[in-house]
Amino acid sequence: MSGRQEHVKEGTVMRVAYTSDIHIDVSPQNLHAAKQIAALMADAGPDAVVLAGDLGNTLKELATVLEFFKYIDAPKLFVPGNHDLWVERDAGFGEGSDSGEKYASLIPALCDRMGFVDLGHGPFYIGDAAFVGSIGWYDYSLADPRLGLSEGDYKKGRYGDSKWLDSEMVSWRRYPRAAGEEGLSDKEICTGMVRKLESHIIEAEKRVDRIVAVIHTCPFPEALPRSEEPDYLDAFYGCEQIGQVLLAHKKIEACITGHKHVNGDWEIGGIRVHRRILGGVGPDDSIGERVQEAVGFLEL
Ligand SMILES: [Fe+2]
Numbered sequence: 015m016s017g018r019q020e021h022v023k024e025g026t027v028m029r030v031a032y033t034s035d036i037h038i039d040v041s042p043q044n045l046h047a048a049k050q051i052a053a054l055m056a057d058a059g060p061d062a063v064v065l066a067g068d069l070g071n072t073l074k075e076l077a078t079v080l081e082f083f084k085y086i087d088a089p090k091l092f093v094p095g096n097h098d099l100w101v102e103r104d105a106g107f108g109e110g111s112d113s114g115e116k117y118a119s120l121i122p123a124l125c126d127r128m129g130f131v132d133l134g135h136g137p138f139y140i141g142d143a144a145f146v147g148s149i150g151w152y153d154y155s156l157a158d159p160r161l162g163l164s165e166g167d168y169k170k171g172r173y174g175d176s177k178w179l180d181s182e183m184v185s186w187r188r189y190p191r192a193a194g195e196e197g198l199s200d201k202e203i204c205t206g207m208v209r210k211l212e213s214h215i216i217e218a219e220k221r222v223d224r225i226v227a228v229i230h231t232c233p234f235p236e237a238l239p240r241s242e243e244p245d246y247l248d249a250f251y252g253c254e255q256i257g258q259v260l261l262a263h264k265k266i267e268a269c270i271t272g273h274k275h276v277n278g279d280w281e282i283g284g285i286r287v288h289r290r291i292l293g294g295v296g297p298d299d300s301i302g303e304r305v306q307e308a309v310g311f312l313e314l
C-alpha cells in the first residue's frame with residue numbers, strides 16, 4: 015500500500031487540518047460536533063485532513079464519521095485509535111468481533127471505501143512531504159512512578175476505582191475468548207507497532223526530506239500532563255519507544271497525536287507536537303466552542 019501520492023504546487027505552504035477523539039459513542043452532542051468539525055474543515059479548504067483516531071467504538075460509527083468528510087476534496091488521512099478497535103459484542107463471531115481483524119483488514123477496507131487513507135499500513139506522500147502513522151499503543155512506560163506499581167498491576171487493567179476499558183474491549187482474538195485463550199499483550203502489540211512505524215519512516219526517508227507522523231497514543235512523556243494526584247490510567251496513554259523512534263529520525267518535522275483528552279502544543283527535540291481532541295461533549299457544553307477547540311491547522 016505504499017507509493018500513494020498527491021501533488022501540490024511546488025514552493026507553496028501546505029495547510030493540514032487535524033483533529034482527534036471525536037467519540038460519537040459518547041453523546042448525541044458528539045455526533046453534532048462531528049458534523050460541524052467536518053463543515054469547519056471543508057470551509058477552510060485545507061491541503062490535507064488528518065483524523066488521529068477514536069472516532070467511535072464500532073465500524074458503523076467509524077463509517078458515520080468518515081462520511082461527514084465526503085465533501086472535502088483533499089487527501090484525507092486516518093489512523094485508528096484504541097476505541098476504533100473495540101470488539102463488537104453484537105457481532106458474535108462475525109465482522110468486528112476481533113480487534114486484530116478490525117485493525118488489519120476491516121478498517122483499511124472501510125477507509126478505502128470512504129475515500130480515506132489508513133496511514134497505519136504505509137506512508138502517504140503529498141508533494142515533497144510524507145505522512146506516516148500508527149495507532150501507537152501503550153506498554154506502561156508512561157506509568158506514574160509515584161504509584162510504584164508493578165507490570166502485573168497494569169496487566170490487570172484495574173486498580174482501586176480505576177479501570178482501563180480496553181482490557182475488556184480490545185482483544186486480538188475473537189470475542190468472547192475461548193477459556194484460557196490469551197490475546198496479544200499490550201507490550202506485544204506495542205512492539206509490533208513500533209517496528210511497523212519505523213519501517214514506514216525508513217521507507218519515506220528514501221523519497222522525501224520532511225515527514226509528519228500521526229500517532230494516536232502519546233509518544234512523549236512531555237506531552238502527558240500529570241495530575242496532582244498520581245493517576246493509574248497514565249500507564250495506558252502511550253509508549254516512550256514510539257517517541258524515541260521519532261526523535262531518531264531527523265526528517266520527522268511534526269507529530270499529530272490524540273488519545274489523552276487534553277489539547278496541547280509542544281516542541282520536543284525539534285519536532286512540533288500537536289494534540290487537538292473533541293473528547294466527551296455534554297448537554298451543557300457549547301458545541302460551537304468545543305468544535306473550534308477541537309480543530310488545529312498545521313502549516314508545512
Ligand atoms: Fe479517546
Ligand SMILES: [Fe+2]
Binds near residue numbers: 095097230274
Ligand atoms: Fe484513545
